[in-house]
Amino acid sequence: MKVLVIEDSATTRRIIKKNLAAFNLTDIEEAENGEEALAKLDGIDIVLTDWNMPVMDGLTMVKTIRANPKYKDLPIMMITSQAAKKEVIEALKNGVNGYIVKPFTAATLAEKVKGLLARCNPVSEAE
């Protein structure tokens, strides 16, 4: 399971990586903005992205990813300070599959990421 973490804050990238490692997600690719991320999508199983970033913001990046049929089912979680309900709705309308509002706890991140992975790969437990 390979995760792409896109976040301009180095501090938040470290926190996210540490929280993911706690449930054994340790294969992490990182990018500091949307443009850098677009070049790193091959082989990625799940994307965790910030919204407010320089160069290319997260929402613009999500729209670009979804415009490519190859990535129509790629799970994307947005992790952002954008706390307004209308922003959550805008992100979901544009192809984001899950949304975490900063500030978040390790427990919230784990629950939401595991939930998204389970929704996108509804196999393992049944078989």
Next chain:
Amino acid sequence: MDVKYINPFISSLNNTLETMLSVSPGRNQPFLKSNNKASGDVSGIIGFASQEVVGSVALTFPEKAALKAYELLMGETLPHINEEVQDMVGELANIVAGGAKEEFNAIGIVYHISIPTVVTGKGHSIGHKGGVPVVVIPFELNGLPFYMEVSMKVKPGLPTVQKLVAENVAG
């Protein structure tokens, strides 16, 4: 500037520090800022704007408070402010500004926020965007002072809280 424009930032800061650092900051009496000098050694500034408002919110930390915040967040004790501490202060300002949106939406104010600007050094200045007096709210993190500054110009014609409440009651 009306306190109703300060309170959403205060709630957001409290929530941010309680969630990320597991501390409830102490708060002291706000005052109007008389110059553009920061009270801290590292500041994170976020500009915001919309049809209704223009302004900025800044968090400014003296070194001790910045290092304590970093220790609480990352579990590491640093001797001085470095790039990671600067990044943390910018991200905290970003989270405070974004987190206040929902409360502002409830009083009819919507805005977009900028990418954080971080400034460091003794006696650095903070460029606020509102063009109106800056309100400084002093806080304490485990007894160490730090400050939130808010400058917010509300454009004419915006419904006041009183009007919104009256309309809701009437409707």
